[in-house]
Amino acid sequence: MPAFRYLVGAVFSLAAAVSQAADPDQAIRATLSKLQPDLPIEAIAESPMTGLFQVHLTGGRLIYASGDGQYLLQGNLYQFKDGNAVNLTEKAASKGIAKLIDAIPQSEMVVFAPKQPKTYITVFTDTDCGYCQKLHSEVPELNRLGVEVRYVAFPRQGEGSHGYNGLVSVWCAKDRQQAMNKAKSREELPPGKCDNPVMKQYEIGQMVGVNGTPAIVLANGQLIPGYQPAPQLAKIALEAK
Structure with missing residues (x-):
């Protein structure tokens, strides 16, 4: 998969002006619009990890963001439970992929x-x-x-x-x-x-x-x-x- 143009590293720190928005959805969208205006965002929601939001992109891809929109990261989020590691990112991405594929007649x-x-x-x-x-x-x-x-x-x-x-x-x-x-x-x-x-x-x-x-x-x-x-x-x- 081609690398996103807006990702040059695992984490970005952006200008403080973006963080003034009180609503995490608005703050995160403001950040992403500056990085890539045509980014196909489907939804933004709280992730299972406190303080981290997950951004669902068209096609099942996910990225994560802080609530103030100042920090972004791309990678897999795991939950360790009962001695097992569950890839939460992969599970969420699969749902998005299934939705897109099932829409093909x-x-x-x-x-x-x-x-x-x-x-x-x-x-x-x-x-x-x-x-x-x-x-x-x-x-x-x-x-x-x-x-x-x-x-x-x-x-x-x-x-x-x-x-x-x-x-x-x-x-x-x-x-x-x-x-x-x-x-x-x-x-x-x-x-x-x-x-x-x-x-x-x-x-x-x-x-x-x-x-x-x-x-x-x-x-x-x-x-x-x-x-x-x-x-x-x-x-x-x-x-x-």
Whole structure:
């Protein structure tokens, strides 16, 4: 995930004038607007740690701030309870990711579903990606284990690349499943011409932190970067439903 432009270190100290706002929400927003006016803030709320506020950004990302807006930090917040460490940041981020992914219509995906799915995964894919092709060869096994596979597009080299053209061909095909099978077998497809969601899905992937393929999102929003063998992937997918 590209580094935020407003983060040059773990902590920032800003001008005292910003801290004059009495309301933490206003103070934090004032700070962030100075650092990055177009920052996509969804909500600001108290974090589980006293005195620390969490800023929810579009795509599930979180940063933390002091109530006066003078200090910001980026990182994971853990809670130690009963001898275990729980990553609270990851849990909150997963909820935001799940919300964004679940808003993508299935009609805009390429779906491989078993007759009786037990859970599902959403896979950001590039037809030119070797590990994407390997994962695709194991889709029948994932289906057999009860995991529905929902593909969304993520052309790693961006618009106009060979991978982008391949994904457009898949999404514009009359039979998307058949086209995906061919593309993942390194078969060249006819050029695709239609209104398609390839770049929209690419942008969603960037928002949730995808920077390579395959990137797998479990039903609970947990993001798993990279290939996982079918038995292992099915196990964690079923645990996350």
